Amino acid sequence: MNHTxxxxxxxxxxxxxxxxxxxxxxxxxxxxxDASADEAAQQMELTIEVRSPGRSADVLARQIEKLFxxxxxxxxxxxxxAVQLEESMAC
Amino acid sequence: xxxxxxxxxxxxxxGIDVVFGYPGGAIMPVYDxxxxxxxxHVLARHEQGAVLAADGFAxxxxxxxxxxxxxxxxxxxLVTGIANAFMxxxxxxxxxxxxxTPVMGTDAFQEVDIFGITMPIVKHSFLIRRAEDIPRIIGExxxxxTEGRPGPVLVDLPKDVANTMTSVPxxxxxxxxxxxxxxxxxLALACRLLQEAERPVLYAGGGVGIARxxxxxxxxxxxxxxxxxxxxxxxxxVPTRHADYLxxxxxxxxxxANKAVQASDLLICVGARFDDRATGRLDGxxxxxxxxxxxxxxxxxxxLRFADAGLLGDLRVSLASLPTELSIEPWRAWCGxxxxxHAWRYDAPGDGIYVPxxxxxxxxxxxxxxxxxxxxxxxxxxxxxxxxxxxxxxxxSAGLGAMGFGIPAGIGALMGDPxxxxxxxxxxxxxxxxxxxxxxxxxxxLPLKMLLVDNASLGMVRQWQELFxxxxxxxxxxxxxxxxxxxxxxxxxxxxxxxRRDQVDAAIERLLDADGAILAHVCIDPKTNVWPLVPxxxxxxxxxxxxxx
Numbered sequence: 001m002n003h004t005x006x007x008x009x010x011x012x013x014x015x016x017x018x019x020x021x022x023x024x025x026x027x028x029x030x031x032x033x034d035a036s037a038d039e040a041a042q043q044m045e046l047t048i049e050v051r052s053p054g055r056s057a058d059v060l061a062r063q064i065e066k067l068f069x070x071x072x073x074x075x076x077x078x079x080x081x082a083v084q085l086e087e088s089m090a091c
Numbered sequence: 092x093x094x095x096x097x098x099x100x101x102x103x104x105x106g107i108d109v110v111f112g113y114p115g116g117a118i119m120p121v122y123d124x125x126x127x128x129x130x131x132h133v134l135a136r137h138e139q140g141a142v143l144a145a146d147g148f149a150x151x152x153x154x155x156x157x158x159x160x161x162x163x164x165x166x167x168x169l170v171t172g173i174a175n176a177f178m179x180x181x182x183x184x185x186x187x188x189x190x191x192t193p194v195m196g197t198d199a200f201q202e203v204d205i206f207g208i209t210m211p212i213v214k215h216s217f218l219i220r221r222a223e224d225i226p227r228i229i230g231e232x233x234x235x236x237t238e239g240r241p242g243p244v245l246v247d248l249p250k251d252v253a254n255t256m257t258s259v260p261x262x263x264x265x266x267x268x269x270x271x272x273x274x275x276x277x278l279a280l281a282c283r284l285l286q287e288a289e290r291p292v293l294y295a296g297g298g299v300g301i302a303r304x305x306x307x308x309x310x311x312x313x314x315x316x317x318x319x320x321x322x323x324x325x326x327x328x329v330p331t332r333h334a335d336y337l338x339x340x341x342x343x344x345x346x347x348a349n350k351a352v353q354a355s356d357l358l359i360c361v362g363a364r365f366d367d368r369a370t371g372r373l374d375g376x377x378x379x380x381x382x383x384x385x386x387x388x389x390x391x392x393x394x395l396r397f398a399d400a401g402l403l404g405d406l407r408v409s410l411a412s413l414p415t416e417l418s419i420e421p422w423r424a425w426c427g428x429x430x431x432x433h434a435w436r437y438d439a440p441g442d443g444i445y446v447p448x449x450x451x452x453x454x455x456x457x458x459x460x461x462x463x464x465x466x467x468x469x470x471x472x473x474x475x476x477x478x479x480x481x482x483x484x485x486x487x488s489a490g491l492g493a494m495g496f497g498i499p500a501g502i503g504a505l506m507g508d509p510x511x512x513x514x515x516x517x518x519x520x521x522x523x524x525x526x527x528x529x530x531x532x533x534x535x536x537l538p539l540k541m542l543l544v545d546n547a548s549l550g551m552v553r554q555w556q557e558l559f560x561x562x563x564x565x566x567x568x569x570x571x572x573x574x575x576x577x578x579x580x581x582x583x584x585x586x587x588x589x590x591r592r593d594q595v596d597a598a599i600e601r602l603l604d605a606d607g608a609i610l611a612h613v614c615i616d617p618k619t620n621v622w623p624l625v626p627x628x629x630x631x632x633x634x635x636x637x638x639x640x
Contacts, residue, residue, distance in 0.1 A: 013218055018210055025211055062390040068215045068235060 002031065003057040007046040007064065008071040011037065015069035016044065022067065026060055027053040043071060094222035095120035095253040098186070099128045100261035101229035107157050109133060109148070109506055111141040115161025116201060118188025120253035133506060133535065136527035138165050140499040142172025143525070145183045147463055147503025150486050151511070153303070155182040155236050156503060162188045163201030166247075167208065171493055173243045174212040178490025179324060180301055182241035184232050191251035192220065206247050214242030222255040230263035239270065240388040241301060270302075270387055271404035278412055281383045281400035285414050288357035290422045292380075293317045294340070296369075297324030297489065298362015300482030302387055304406035308361060309333075314415035317359070318426040320348040322369045323474055324489040325362070327482035335423065337430055341369040342625045343471040346433035349631040351426050355380045359413075362386060362406055365395040366490070375630030385409045435476060442592045443616050446544050447476040449595050453514065453542070454478040457603050460540075461486065461504050461513045465497030465521030468550040471621045473516050495524025501539045502531055512540070514602070519545040519572050529582040532608045540602050541610040543575055546617045554620045558635070559627070570617075579610040586610040 009015045016035075023030055028050040036045050050057070057075055065073045092100070098121060102110070109131045114122040125132050135141035138160040145156030160169050166187040176183045189195065190202040206218045215235045217228045225248075232244040273281075285291065293315075299308045309329050312319050319329050320340040329336050338345030340352055352358065358380040363369065370376040373395060384391070384398035385406050392401035402409040437448040446469065454460060454477040462477060464470045464487040479485050486504060488496040501515035522543055532539050553567040579586035589598040589611055602611050622637035 013220075014206060014210065014216065017207075021210055056393065059390060059394050062392075066388070066390055 001052045001054070002049060003052060004047065004049050004076040005057070005061060005064075006074045006076060007048065009044050009046065010069040010071060011042045011044050012069055015067075018067055019046070019064055019070060022064060023048070023050055023060065026063060027055055028057075028060060092257065093120060093124065093253065094219075094225055094248070094255045094257060096124040096127075097222060097225045097257060097259065097261050098229065098248065098253070099124040099130065101226045101263070102130060102157065103128060104226075104261050105229065105233045106154075110157040110159055111135055111144040111148070111503065111506075112159035113138050113141055113161070113165060115165045115188065117162035117190055117250045118159060118165070118186075118248070118253075120250065121159065121186070121188065121248070133502075134531070135499065136530050137525065138168035139171055139495065140502070140525050140528040140531060142169045142183065142185060143175065143493075143496055143499035144503035144506065144528075144531075145185075146172060146176050146181050146496075147486055147500030148507040149176075149181050149183055149503075150500070151461065151483055151504040152507040153483070154507075155184055155233055157184050157186065159186040160188070161201065162190055162205070163203050165201075166205035167203055170209060170212070171491075171495075173209055173245065175488055175491040175493045175496065176243040177212045177214070179488070180241050180297065181243070182236040183243045184236050184246060185243060186246045186248060188253070189218070189247045189249040192249045193251065195249065205245065209245050212243070213245050216245040216247070218247045219249070219252050222252050222257040223259040225257075226259060226261045226263040240298075269405075273385075273402035273404050273409045273412070277400050277402055278409070281402055282412075282414050284357055284381055284383055284400055285359070285417060288381075288417070289419065290355045291317050291357040291359060291417070291419060292351050292355040293319045294321075294352065294358050294360045294363055295319060295325040295328035296322045296361065296363025297482070298386060298406065299325060299328040302362060302406040304362070304410065305481060307407040307410040311410045311413060311415070315413070315417055316423055317417070317419065318351050318423065320344070320352055322363050322366065322489070323487060325482065326474060326485050327479040328361075330480045331478045335426070337426060339474050341371065341631065343475065343621055343623070344369075344625075344631070345475065346623055346634055346636075347426065347429035349625070349634060350429050350433075352377050352380075353630075353632055358382050360384045360398075361410070364391050370395075371625045371629055371631040375632065444589065444592050444595060444613055446613065446615055446619070447472045449599065449613070450516065451476040451478070452595075453599055453603070456599060457512060459512065460484070460603075461508070461511055463497050463501035463504055463513060463515045464488070465515070465517040466492045466494045467518045467521060468546070468554065468619070468621045469516050469518045469544040494521040497521060498525050498528045498532070498539070498541070501541070502528060502537060505537045505539055512603075514540040514542060516542045516544065518550060519543065519547060519569055519575070520549045522575070526578070529579060529584055533583045537608060538606060539608050540605065541608070542602065543610060543612050544615060545572065545575065545612060546615050546619060547572060548617045550617075550619070551621070553617070557620070558624070575610070575612045579612075584608045584610055586612060588612045588614065590614045
């Protein structure tokens with residue numbers, strides 16, 4: 001399932017890779033990305049399309065929101081059910 | 092003043108009086124500055140020992156633990172401990188030296204990108220580029236490590252920045268924001284769910300202790316009389332002798348706890364995260380239950396299990412707002428029957444040492460002892476059989492399961508609470524992972540008690556190979572272990588061996604009465620298993636029961 005989210009992040013060292021790394025680590029695939037910098041505000045606007053492995057994009061948005069360099073996260077489009085239970089793959 | 096001095100002053104400003112670490116090239120300016128500081132530096136014998144000691148310190152005191160290491164191998168040796176703090180939400184600040192900024196990115200001697208390496212396992216991290224940023228960054232680092240759901244913060248300090256002269260004052264304060272109150276609509280919904288429930292269970296995790304909500308949780312459990320189960324980290328959320336406490340749930344949980352959760356119609360999750368070791372197969376966990384989920388971390392609500400009511404914010408506020416007049420007597424009686432039916436038994440046959448009984452008796456003899464656990468079978472026996480009054484008495488590597496945690500965590504616990512009594516329970520596999528820290532115990536004359544449970548094998552892995560790999564044993568034989576009594580004595584630590592059940596009483600007495608560090612080497616049958624056990628991939632309805640419980 002595909003979702004689109006927009007992020008505003010502070011332009012500090014590591015902020016971009018931290019946000020993108022979190023998305024992939026939580027099992028989502030980044031399928032497209034568009035970035036623009038706001039020099040005056042020292043911020044960067046990102047529009048990211050992600051493909052979900054069947055997990056909640058809403059939870060992903062809250063996980064990104066916790067990052068200290070992230071100023072805002074908006075989930076633009078989502079048509080998923082509230083939560084999908086996965087069979088435990090843990091060992 | 093130099094950047095390094097400014098850093099040390101900023102640590103003093105944060106109220107830090109002890110740091111754990113190991114010096115090296117890139118962090119030498121900081122170690123030079125420490126010579127003129129009242130901060131006590133504790134020299135570990137490996138950086139992993141330092142970071143795990145900082146973790147144990149934080150768990151016992153509730154204050155952030157601080158560790159430091161040099162660049163390159165010093166920094167990479169911190170990684171396991173940083174991951175441990177991340178998984179268990181422990182506030183630590185790890186300070187690493189870095190090569191000078193002009194050579195960063197050139198593969199310089201002892202250069203690694205520790206900022207990049209640790210990115211997935213820190214709550215946040217900083218690379219300091221300018222000396223004048225040091226007070227602000229240290230202030231933010233401690234704020235981030237401790238606020239909300241705590242966690243590790245890494246601060247990487249290049250050597251040239253540490254040597255730069257600056258006149259910035261070492262003062263930067265950040266006020267912790269209010270954790271917030273639960274949403275009134277969600278709270279009303281939670282109250283209604285509780286009033287309607289016939290079979291509620293309180294499911295407490297490590298968040299209860301972290302949020303300083305133990306008193307509020309205990310008070311609610313006592314007033315509502317709702318049966319209580321805990322995760323591994325939640326143990327002590329109510330005293331283990333609390334009448335309605337059913338024990339730990341999950342893979343090695345008590346049968347009564349798992350049966351109650353599986354039969355419940357309302358699960359009140361307080362500071363827990365539906366970890367797979369607790370839930371078993373997730374789609375079969377508490378299948379008939381609605382869920383109230385209380386947490387300080389917004390990303391935990393509905394992460395793995397849909398929350399019918401999500402109470403975000405201060406657990407104490409949420410708990411104090413819930414109804415206590417409930418009609419659940421038949422359910423309490425049913426849970427009480429399960430508790431009696433599945434009470435632990437300590438009448439194991441033979442004259443070999445039965446470790447669960449020995450552990451239980453240690454905590455009966457000294458109810459205030461803090462236990463720092465290593466990882467493996469002994470860790471589960473501690474969780475199942477020891478008695479605790481508070482969560483901070485039970486230090487265990489829960490999320491990461493890092494063998495080697497026990498001795499450094501015990502060191503950190505004693506540094507944080509020098510008058511406390513601390514027992515490390517370790518295994519013959521685990522102790523070898525940070526054996527060098529025996530010298531730290533010796534160096535600082537720490538009265539750490541150590542119970543080494545030796546089954547001459549990597550017991551938990553051996554148990555799984557026996558049960559799930561058709562007894563095909565692969566690399567689990569540790570029968571060529573050194574003589575641990577002689578090893579401990581060579582570090583200048585008193586040690587003795589226990590091999591028979593009739594020696595256990597005297598061993599407990601000697602262990603608890605010792606004034607200084609002491610190690611009891613307890614030899615047990617290599618075939619001993621931990622029971623009960625939910626096989627991996629099964630629901631918590633499927634619990635294998637063995638001979639011993």
